[in-house]
Structure formats: C-alpha cells, structure tokens
Amino acid sequence: METPTAPVRPRPWSGFLSWAGVNDPWQRPVPRVGREDVLVVVALTVLAAVLTELQRGLGSVGTPSSSRPVTYALLAATCVPLLWRRRYPCTSAVVAYVAFMAVSMMMPMVGGQLILLVAFFLSMYSAAAWAPNRPGMLVTIGVVAGTIIFWLIWSLAVGAGAERLRGELNTVDPGNALISPLVAYLLFNLLINGAFLAGALIFGVSSWRRARGNAEIIAQQAQLTAQADQLRDEAVLRERLRIARDLHDVVGHHVSVTGIQAAAARRVLERDPARAAAALAVVEESTRQAVNQMRDLLGTLRAVDEDATDSPHGAPTLVQLPDLVAAQQGHDLQVSLDVVENPPGAAAQVPPVVAISLYRAVEEALTNVRRHSTAHKAQVVVRVEAGRYAEVEILDSGLPRPDSTGSGLGLLGMRERAKNVGGTVEAGPRMIGGYRVRMRLPLEGAEHDQGATGR
Structure with missing residues (x-):
C-alpha cells in the first residue's frame, strides 16, 4: 500500500518572486539612449547645481567654496548615470546610489534636495522596470536597502557626529510621546527610506509587467494575423481545387463529344462524306471550346489534391x-x-x-x-x-x-x-x-x- 504524499505547499515568497519576474525568461527590449534621456539628465543636473548654489548663498551647504568642484562632480555622478538607466539599469542604479550617499554624508542639506531624490528614485525605478536579470535586480535593490539601514544605525552609534546627534536628540522634550526621540528618529528614517524604495520597486515592476503584457498582445496579434493569412490561402486553394474539378467536368464533356464524333466520322468517311464532315465540324467546335475554357482557368491551377472530395458531383448550370x-x-x-x-x-x-x-x-x-x-x-x-x-x-x-x-x-x-x-x-x-x-x-x-x- 502506497503512502499518500503530502501536498507541496508553495513557499511564502514564491508569489513575490513570480510577481517580480524572477523566473520569467522574457526580456524587455532595450531602446538606445535617446534625446529625451539627455534632456532629462541635463535638466536634473542643472537644477541640482542651481539649488546647491542657492543653498550655498544661504550658508546651508556646510562646505567651503573650495569644495565646489567636488560638489558638482558628485551631483553629476548622481544624475549622469541615468543616461544608461534602461540599457544598463542595475549598474546605473548602483553608481547613482553611491554618488547620492557620498553627497548625503558630505553635505546632508544638499543630499536632501528634491532633485537628487528624484534622480535616486528614477535610478531605482529603472532598475526594477528594465533589468533583464530579474534576480540581479532584486539583489541590487536589497543591497541598497541594507546599506541604508546600516548607514542609519551607524550614524547613531559611531563617531563624533553620532555623539552630537544623540546629544541633540536627548535635549528634545518628548512630552507625552510613546517613543523616545532616538528610537523615533531611527524608525522615522527607516519608514521613509523603506517607502521610497518600495515605491520605486512597485512602480518599476508594474512597468515591466505592463510591457510584458503588451508584448504578449503584440505576439498574439501577429499569430492571429498569420493564422488569418493561412486560412485565406487555404480558402483560395480550396476554391482553386473546386475550379479544377469543375474544369475536369467541362473538359471531360468536350473530350467525350470529340471521341464520339471522331468515331462516327471514321465509320462514315467513305460511305457518306457529308455526314463525316458534319461530325468533324462538331469535333472542331468542341475542341475549340475546350481549349478556350481551359486557357481561361489554366492560370489558377497550381496544385491539385486528387484525394479531396469536397466538391459536388457533376457541374451545375x-x-x-x-x-x-x-x-x-x-x-x-x-x-x-x-x-x-x-x-x-x-x-x-x-x-x-x-x-x-x-x-x-x-x-x-x-x-x-x-x-x-x-x-x-x-x-x-x-x-x-x-x-x-x-x-x-x-x-x-x-x-x-x-x-x-x-x-x-x-x-x-x-x-x-x-x-x-x-x-x-x-x-x-x-x-x-x-x-x-x-x-x-x-x-x-x-x-x-x-x-x-x-x-
């Protein structure tokens, strides 16, 4: 007696992996770098530089003027990789993230600019939307999330900056708050960054799945078009076969008449030349009609299926x-x-x-x-x-x-x-x-x- 086997339960993360396309062999077609990509990168870089100079005028950049070349280099390193955000999505996202983190550590006020946040979000979104290597995409976003968590914990635990931050948080009067300022600061940043990355992942994967659905529709339309063409060709072929059978009936009629009249002419040729001439005239006329009708239909008869039986018996008139x-x-x-x-x-x-x-x-x-x-x-x-x-x-x-x-x-x-x-x-x-x-x-x-x- 065989022992019944327990049903295999799906793993809890299998649905998520399927949604992200991890095991899907389809790859999204990658366009070339276009004019719109260049315009987006130039606009983001210029706006980030302008906002940085405005912050510098307000004294909130936190770096001396000698750091201006470094500042612009980091801003460009955050925005320029977006040129290849569809061609090399994961690599572009990693480079943009490293530059963004460098700006955030060296100049926190600049790192909080809306423009840089938009550039960072766009790089993460592009990785989820365009990466052909879906497991690699999840690893990339997971590593980014892990480094953000590590950086937040590190900023609260190590160095003079951490001591200053903890000192500032300890001076905050929590009032009747349920959570201490230190814990609240950590959880607040974790939630904001988590929502940021989750949004980029959700919107990016949704874009990938939408493109995949459109590709399936296009493939189905192409298949339906090919099937329609095949059905049309088959219908034309069936019609040609029917014409071929009708032609067989027509030619068979004329051949029979020709044979009968030729036999009659042969029998009476010596005894009654007039009757023989009349029979041969019928042969001539019947042959001419057969040739004319055959010439009209000959161009349509490319192939004949001798086993087909779908035509009616006899030629209707x-x-x-x-x-x-x-x-x-x-x-x-x-x-x-x-x-x-x-x-x-x-x-x-x-x-x-x-x-x-x-x-x-x-x-x-x-x-x-x-x-x-x-x-x-x-x-x-x-x-x-x-x-x-x-x-x-x-x-x-x-x-x-x-x-x-x-x-x-x-x-x-x-x-x-x-x-x-x-x-x-x-x-x-x-x-x-x-x-x-x-x-x-x-x-x-x-x-x-x-x-x-x-x-």
Whole structure:
C-alpha cells in the first residue's frame, strides 16, 4: 500500500518572486539612449547645481567654496548615470546610489534636495522596470536597502557626529510621546527610506509587467494575423481545387463529344462524306471550346489534391438555378428568380465554365443572406446576352445581423472565379438599404466587353 504524499505547499515568497519576474525568461527590449534621456539628465543636473548654489548663498551647504568642484562632480555622478538607466539599469542604479550617499554624508542639506531624490528614485525605478536579470535586480535593490539601514544605525552609534546627534536628540522634550526621540528618529528614517524604495520597486515592476503584457498582445496579434493569412490561402486553394474539378467536368464533356464524333466520322468517311464532315465540324467546335475554357482557368491551377472530395458531383448550370432557389426557400426567407435572356434560351447555351461560376455566386450570396442578414426576401436576377455577357445579381433589403460577422472568404472565392474568366464582381450595401452582389462574366467572342459593368 502506497503512502499518500503530502501536498507541496508553495513557499511564502514564491508569489513575490513570480510577481517580480524572477523566473520569467522574457526580456524587455532595450531602446538606445535617446534625446529625451539627455534632456532629462541635463535638466536634473542643472537644477541640482542651481539649488546647491542657492543653498550655498544661504550658508546651508556646510562646505567651503573650495569644495565646489567636488560638489558638482558628485551631483553629476548622481544624475549622469541615468543616461544608461534602461540599457544598463542595475549598474546605473548602483553608481547613482553611491554618488547620492557620498553627497548625503558630505553635505546632508544638499543630499536632501528634491532633485537628487528624484534622480535616486528614477535610478531605482529603472532598475526594477528594465533589468533583464530579474534576480540581479532584486539583489541590487536589497543591497541598497541594507546599506541604508546600516548607514542609519551607524550614524547613531559611531563617531563624533553620532555623539552630537544623540546629544541633540536627548535635549528634545518628548512630552507625552510613546517613543523616545532616538528610537523615533531611527524608525522615522527607516519608514521613509523603506517607502521610497518600495515605491520605486512597485512602480518599476508594474512597468515591466505592463510591457510584458503588451508584448504578449503584440505576439498574439501577429499569430492571429498569420493564422488569418493561412486560412485565406487555404480558402483560395480550396476554391482553386473546386475550379479544377469543375474544369475536369467541362473538359471531360468536350473530350467525350470529340471521341464520339471522331468515331462516327471514321465509320462514315467513305460511305457518306457529308455526314463525316458534319461530325468533324462538331469535333472542331468542341475542341475549340475546350481549349478556350481551359486557357481561361489554366492560370489558377497550381496544385491539385486528387484525394479531396469536397466538391459536388457533376457541374451545375444556370438551368439548375430554379432548384437552388427552391432549396433556399423557407418560412424566414422568400427567394424569387427572374431570368432575362436574349434571345430566348440563351441561358441554356452559356458555356459550362461560366455557368458554374455564376451558379456558385448565387449559392454563396444566398447563403450569406441567411447567415448574416435580417432580410426576409431576396431576389435573384439572371441576365444573358448571347455572345456578349452573362451575369447574376442577388439583392436583399435586410440589415446586417449584430451577432454575425463574415470572414470575407466567400467574396474572395467569387472574385477568384471571376478573375480567371475575365469577369468582375461587385458587392456592397445598397443606397436604399440591404445588400447587392453582382457577378458579370464575358461569353466567348466578347473579349472587348470583359471589363464592362453597365447594364
């Protein structure tokens, strides 16, 4: 019998380490030193120097005039490292902190300037926000906090300055205070410095985490864009495969006719030359039609998947549109069909490759009406001008459904079909409301009309 193992409890500081990104492999992209960095450093250095001279005029600097070069060097050493606060954040923070502590020890009044405090805070914040080495960042801020605590305790325990400070604090009348002046001084400074460093850490890590979240969003957007491109390419490929199967049906028809008529011509060639000539004329015409239709679609057929089975059996024609319209009828959608042909019967004579494309356009448009429109009525109009063009127009008067968005792949497939036979597709909202889709394709012998769009 196996002994159940106790669940592993997370360590108390694991949440903090995770928040700080200690085990996170992501690294924040580091920008180059820019003009704004130079302007910030120059502004802070100049303001610190001006405030120092004002304090010197008030006699509160506490150093003779001969220390001016040292003073300016320390001020610059506190502010200038901010130039590299994003490129070398931890190193910049350490240098700025050492210079700040030197100023604070040599000239306490200068070290308490707001400008130097801002520079020190910015260096700590930058370490938390930009450090690629997250454990190193925590060590850096921890060492800074430890040295501040050590310095406070040292200032109260060792040296003549400590004796003078303790003497001054001992002369303070605590009144009814709960804490002695010495303890209050130590705790006050510890809390102020602790809040200072904690604020820099919190704001810096928050900036790092926000940048990481933005990077994830950008990466996800790039992935979605790549997936959308892949889906689009797959849709185009599927449409091309469907065209390939339709072409197979068309060519198969012409090849069969050619074979039958050629066999008939061979049998009657000697006995009835007139019948043989008529059969050969049919062969010639059928071959010409097959070559023309094949030439129109050849550019789209880059690869053929012989195992694909998603196309319907047989090639639909305009004569089958009444069956398609009847299949789309329902209690929520009424579809009407009008056929305008010149001369009568011209719709039945449309070449198969054109008829297939027009049929698919009607099929896709009516499917979109059902899926994406509130329309209850739709109208399909077929216009055929023999020897010139054939077109279908699908109209509805509905509004887009608020909870339905299309991918646009259906219209992409329509345009792919039309392009390969020299036709055009128009799709968009109507001025009076609703949506309109029209596909116009040229017929054999009307190449000069292929770009026409008028009715």
